[in-house]
Amino acid sequence: MKPTKIAVIGLGYVGLPLARLFSTKFPTVGFDLNQARVDALMAGHDATLEVDDTLLQEAISQHRFRCTTCLDDIRDCNFYVVAVPTPVDENNRPDLRPLWGASETVGKVISKGDVVVYESTVYPGVTEEECLPVVEKTSGLTFNTDFFAGYSPERINPGDKQHTVEKIRKVTSGSTPEIADYVDEVYNSVLVNGTHKAPSIKVAEASKIIENSQRDVNIAFMNELAKIFNAMGIDTHDVIEAAASKWNFIKLSPGLVGGHCISVDPYYLIQKAQVYGVLPRVMSNARRLNDGMGAYVANQTVKCMNKKGVMVKDAKILILGVTFKENCPDIRNTKVVDIYHTLAEYTNDITIYDPWANSDIVQKEYGIEVQNAKSKVENVKYDAVILAVAHKEFLDMDIHSLVREGGVIYDVKGILPRNIVDARL
DSSP: OOOOOEEEEOOSTTHHHHHHHHTTTSOEEEEOSOHHHHHHHHTTOOTTOSSOHHHHHHHHHTTSEEEESOGGGGTTOSEEEEOOOOOBOTTSOBOOHHHHHHHHHHHHHOOTTOEEEEOSOOOTTHIIIIIHHHHHHHHOOOBTTTBEEEEOOOOOOTTOSSSOGGGSOEEEOBSSHHHHHHHHHHHHTTOSSOEEEOSSHHHHHHHHHHHHHHHHHHHHHHHHHHHHHHHHTOOHHHHHHHHTTSTTOOOOOOOOOOTTTTTTHHHHHHHHHHHTTOOOHHHHHHHHHHHTHHHHHHHHHHHHHHHTTOOOTTOOEEEEOOSSSTTOOOOTTOTHHHHHHHHTTTOSOEEEEOSSSOHHHHHHHHSOOOBOOGGGTTTOOEEEEEEOSOOHHHHTSOGGGGEEEEEEEEESSSOSOGGGOSEEO
16 A cells, blocks of 8 residues: 555644644645635644644644645545535535535545545435545546545534544544554554544444534533523522532533534434434424524523613623634634524614634624624623623623623623622523
8 A cells, every 4th residue: 555645625623633633644735625724824824723823834844734725736645534514504404515525526636546534524324325426426436446435523622722633532434344444543643542443434424423412412401401490590500510419410501502513413313314214303302492592592681681670672782702612713603693683683782792703704604793802892881791602801801890780791601700690591
């Protein structure tokens, strides 16, 4: 077998960290259709903040890693990794177009003996039934005769500086026993905690999708409890703390479920299950409940305002945070926009402050203006302040000083001092 040369297709939150890591052991080329993204990376900066600029610049300067939009630059690679998004459409049905496009890209450059490994989260069967036929058709090569495949689901947690890509234990698989061993060997060579070799590509695909579905269901249960206890006038966080005193209680918190994984991936399994005549009620109900939490938070805030005699119509409201999680610029599928849109039915005077989010991207994606500078929201008195995201910057703010006398503070994350909060999720 020829020396391994890797091409990673898709340089987002998943592809870039993986490509940079592979470059510590193998010549690696990152491919992306976004020229601006490639230019920024080659200049040594990752806007997602997943790869430290120093590490990125070191890999590029030592000629171990480079990024490109040119197909010819990955034509001499022999180990292709596909790490493109797997979104859903407006009806929450799987949108496989990014995967089909990436598979076509691979098909244009793949040669006999090469391997393509998919990392994108999918329902069981997508790799072999949807992606590889596209590679075959485009390349004219035959799967498992001329070229081979594997699947190793991504486990990137955006913004997490503890569970970084090299420390994550990865699931691997291959289309033949020999290729499974080879794929496992390649990944093992760069991972601190090794791999788990699954018996088939479908098992590996299924393992990834239930990771996120399990978290979705668990958080949905906590969100349902929050609704119940809030109606009873009981603090949900106090209940959780008490229950967590038992050794086998799984301590989770209610919250907004956004991002590209937990809020999207279950729909892939839900869709495929229905093809087999199975209606996944627990997963479907969890998705419905979690998707409605943004509107719930907004309505609870309005309820607090009404109780305190704060006029909701034309109220001045501040929302702290718009990203889907703390200390991370990722705005994909953020449910904070649902809070915004629900409140916008009552007032147009809503300000969102988030020092992490790219305001241009938020404007383009959601049509909402975001303030990045603290000075833009200081020295203003608001009728209501909603802490939606637990950015470290917010923990150092005197949030109470931002609210006019008699105003409302709603704490979605349950992290503010109890004596200044009117309600929390």
